[in-house]
Amino acid sequence: MNQFQYSRVTHSNAAVSAVSKEKAAMFIAGGTNLIDLMKRGIVNPTRLVDINRVPLNEIKTEGNSLIIGALALNGPVAESKLVTEKFPLLAQALNAGASAQIRNMATIGGNMLQRTRCPYFYDTTMPCNKREPGTGCGALEGFNRMHAIFGFSDQCIAVHPSDMSVALAALDASVLVIGPKGERRIPFTDFHRLPGDKPQIDTNLQAGELITSVTIPDNGFNKNVHYLKVRDRTSYAFALVSVAAALQIEKNTIRDARLAMGGVAHKPWRLTEAEKFLIGKPVSEASFSEAAKIAMQGAKAFKYNTYKLTLAPNSIVQALKVAAKLV
Template identity: 65%
Template structure:
């Protein structure tokens, strides 16, 4: 790890001002991902701006939305009464992530900004277009058991590692971003990017912006929901495949449904076609199976991860069945 300058700030305005002054600066919150990347030499910021004392840890209801500050810990969100009552899918997804110790310090904004856990990205001796554009993708012909089956490019097949973000994209969250001129909001589904020709870019956050919070619409999906994470270990493991599923029924007819997947793409993967198929239909196994097969259109394996082509639809079906069983 190289030497770096450490600064501390207490306001959004001063944090952004410090960031704009130095393009090699990084915000430091929980540090659960950033410090790992620094230790391994994957990133080497010359300046760390500690934002932990910026007042962005509030969780509250504003009208028909739940506001969550960007510096709120994953544990605080998962355990908050308002989240558990109104947005239980988010609570479940957060509790499936990392370990209790990491959730205690990891922040909402940091979770959104975390980078892939692809082994080729972390190994600075290996080729990786995400870490060093133009060097190639070692995973393409290498060990790719954990890698993407949707939205891949010939530049990168890494996956987004978050559990929280899978629930947030399913819940139609909005991201609040601050800059020197004020703030802007973007749909959560537009925050992260597919690899395309620029795999080094994980999201659409601008260089002079800071995540300050989230707004999540309150819905009627707090009865039939489930977050199912298939992984190699029962805890402290990233998803091979995960599914966030929630729906609302009237007389067993689905009137609203949300489906998203993790462990399968460079960004949280929303299953829009499957949602459209299920709306207006009965919450039945047959319809769940058809929705799962529809979700697999354009899926592609790379050898080591071919098993996901079967695991993914089975996980969708199981998640929907478990959501239904909560009725």
């Protein structure tokens, strides 16, 4: 770990100005990912600006929307009645992530900003364009069992590891940020970006911008939802594939649908075409299979992750079946 300065702020404006002043300064909240990255020499901030005392941990409703402060912790958010009653999909996704200990440290803002778990990213002796642009992608020709089947580039085939973000992408969430130029709101599906030729940049946040809250509109997806996470062990493992599925059903007909996948792309992978297809269709395995087929269009696998071409559609069908209470 490199040496760094540490300062603590109690207001979001102070946080933004402290980080904006120094090129390699970073915010720190729960630190469950950042500290690991620093210990391994993957990120080397010159200053950590501790935002834990900025009052941004409220969970509240405004009108029909749910607003979660960026510093609210994953564990308490998953247990909050406001979340479990109206947005159970989010609660399920949060509980599918990490371990209880980590969920009690990690913040909502930090969860979105966690870096990929690609082993080439984590090993500083290996090539990785995300860690060190221009060194190449270790995973492209390497051990890519955990890697992307959508939206990758020849620069980077890593996937985003967050479960929570998959649910937020499905639920039409938006992210409120404050920066040197003031506040702005980013639709969740635009928050993360695809690697393209700049895989070192994970999100569309600008320099100095701080996440202050996440808003989820109440679209009525509280009854028929399911977050399915397929992984190598039952807990504390990243997804091979995950699916956030939410349906509104009336008389065995799908009135509205939300669908997103995790573990398949550099960002939470919202499946809007499949959603559109499902609207008006009968609740049946056949409808779900057809939606999964649509969702998989354009998927391409690498040497060790061809199984995802089967597992992903199977998981979509399974998640929809559970959401629709067919199983």
